[in-house]
Amino acid sequence: MTPVLVACSHGTSSPDGRAAISAVVDRVRVLLGGVRVEPAFVDVQTPEVDDVVQSLGDAASVVVPLLLSTGFHTNVDIARAVREARGTCVATPALGPHPLLADLLARRIESFSPREGDAVVLAAAGSTNPAAAVDVAAMAELLSERIRVPVSTGFAAGAGVRIGDAVEQARAGGAQRVIAASYVLAPGFFADLIASAGADIVTEPLAPDDAVAAVVVDRYRAAVGALL
Structure with missing residues (x-):
């Protein structure tokens, strides 16, 4: 079964910020066709990444951080969710550098x-x-x-x-x-x-430019290739 992509962003209270990230996730769904894509967050918004990964049960998943650099959220929050997953679960590097x-x-x-x-x-x-x-x-x-x-x-x-x-x-x-x-x-x-x-x-923030979704897809495909 094709692994689920868990698109994990920081979360924000900004309506414009939420719309930008949602647009990226929607574009990723289009680019990947039939792949299931689930949004998740490490702060401010829900569902939290731990809950999303747990909800997948035994299904394989790839957590792609919608974060630009390595940091606390990749090394602690996302790493914990991956470690405690019931199914096969891996996390990709952050989106940047790319x-x-x-x-x-x-x-x-x-x-x-x-x-x-x-x-x-x-x-x-x-x-x-x-x-x-x-x-x-x-x-x-x-x-x-x-x-x-x-x-x-x-x-x-x-x-x-x-x-x-x-x-x-x-x-x-x-x-x-x-x-x-x-x-x-x-x-x-x-x-x-x-x-x-x-x-x-x-300059404007990077999202929702299609290049951001393309990097998410690149990270996901590389992780799936390593799993298979």
């Missing part, structure tokens, strides 16, 4: 016609887990290969340079215009923090 997401970010930035004298701050939510910063750095490297202006990183929370400080550092380094590339999935708390961090231009 070339398709780098392509999407590059398109968003290119829409503002970046020019000499500009700088980009890849603006991420952040985490206390050092692995998250490693993931964001890898994403910044992928992005820097696709655009012609310098790329640095900034974080809304957790370890690392705060987004507002990264913006100021870019200006202090000579940038005439700073573009904050929103490296968050959906509208909500962290997207609002990025928007208020002082950049001259702020």
Whole structure:
């Protein structure tokens, strides 16, 4: 039997954020045809990922984190749900870093016609887990290969340079215009923090662009291939 895809996002109280994530999940259903896709959450919204995995009984499942980096929710919440599943259950890596997401970010930035004298701050939510910063750095490297202006990183929370400080550092380094590339999935708390961090231009959150659904499908198919 084809494994169930459990699409596990953080959860948000933002109606726009909920709509963006729901649109991604709906697109994944279309791309995967007859595969059963169940939404799940680690915070704010229900059903919780533990409950969704348990409800599947002995059915095989693949939990795909709708999260951009490794962190507490992947290493604790999702890992616990996988460990306690009754059927065969695996979790994929977080969505990022991934070339398709780098392509999407590059398109968003290119829409503002970046020019000499500009700088980009890849603006991420952040985490206390050092692995998250490693993931964001890898994403910044992928992005820097696709655009012609310098790329640095900034974080809304957790370890690392705060987004507002990264913006100021870019200006202090000579940038005439700073573009904050929103490296968050959906509208909500962290997207609002990025928007208020002082950049001259702020790109939209990644979802519900089809590229996000394509990465979910890629993660799922790779995990299914490893199971078979």
